[in-house]
Amino acid sequence: MPNVLQYRLPHDENRRIIAVESGPVMTWCYMCIDDTLKSAILFDAPFGSLQIIDEVLSEYSLTLTGLYLTHSHWDHTAEASLYVHKYSIPVYIHPADEYRLLSPMDYTMWALPFTIGAITDSEKLTEENTVESGSWFFDIKHVPGHTEGSICFYDKSAGILIAGDTLFAGSIGRTDLPGGNHNELLSSIRKELFALDGATIVLSGHGEATTIGYEKKHNPYVHDVLPSEYGL
Numbered sequence: 001m002p003n004v005l006q007y008r009l010p011h012d013e014n015r016r017i018i019a020v021e022s023g024p025v026m027t028w029c030y031m032c033i034d035d036t037l038k039s040a041i042l043f044d045a046p047f048g049s050l051q052i053i054d055e056v057l058s059e060y061s062l063t064l065t066g067l068y069l070t071h072s073h074w075d076h077t078a079e080a081s082l083y084v085h086k087y088s089i090p091v092y093i094h095p096a097d098e099y100r101l102l103s104p105m106d107y108t109m110w111a112l113p114f115t116i117g118a119i120t121d122s123e124k125l126t127e128e129n130t131v132e133s134g135s136w137f138f139d140i141k142h143v144p145g146h147t148e149g150s151i152c153f154y155d156k157s158a159g160i161l162i163a164g165d166t167l168f169a170g171s172i173g174r175t176d177l178p179g180g181n182h183n184e185l186l187s188s189i190r191k192e193l194f195a196l197d198g199a200t201i202v203l204s205g206h207g208e209a210t211t212i213g214y215e216k217k218h219n220p221y222v223h224d225v226l227p228s229e230y231g232l
């Protein structure tokens with residue numbers, strides 16, 4: 001059964017996030033809502049999410065204006081084409097991850113009990129771009145390592161990072177799949193994510209929410225201490 005959570009921002013009545021965790025490997029997607037403008041954008045599109053997201057949109061009379069993908073692994077893109085058909089919205093992805101969207105069933109790693117539709121006309125997002133929706137304003141961090149074109153979305157005023165599969169509470173993204181690179185992932189996390197304010201809330205593609213500050217201190221995969229400081 002999917003899980004649904006709501007995050008409210010302190011001191012901001014206008015913005016909130018609905019998070020839905022669904023699909024065979026329990027993948028989170030996050031819908032960022034502006035309640036004044038009645039608009040919303042969605043980050044990632046796991047299997048089983050559309051029905052719930054659609055109910056939320058109807059209940060609050062919201063208009064969904066875009067789908068933003070953190071990367072193109074199937075568990076994050078399974079229903080992307082369904083969202084496009086239902087709402088006629090653009091799909092955004094980093095150019096280096098587009099290839100899996102073009103023929104998703106060639107990259108599923110194992111047989112799935114459902115078919116994923118291709119997306120051939122995605123819009124491209126790089127660090128040069130920003131994502132604006134109502135009062136939401138996201139900078140884009142290109143964080144290669146889990147996949148070539150993984151990106152994180154950072155809203156400074158909200159103190160929120162949509163992290164995809166790059167950084168998890170107490171863990172990091174796997175790098176043993178095609179397109180993965182362990183050293184690149186560590187360097188992306190250190191350079192792009194650990195530079196952010198420690199209070200930033202990290203909403204990941206799997207598992208619990210965490211903060212940048214907590215992971216900087218406790219994440220066993222990306223500790224700040226160099227081996228030389230251990231006397232090695």
Ligand SMILES: [Zn+2]
Nearest residue numbers: 071073146165
């Ligand atoms: Zn992934």
Ligand SMILES: [Zn+2]
Nearest residue numbers: 027075165205
């Ligand atoms: Zn994932």
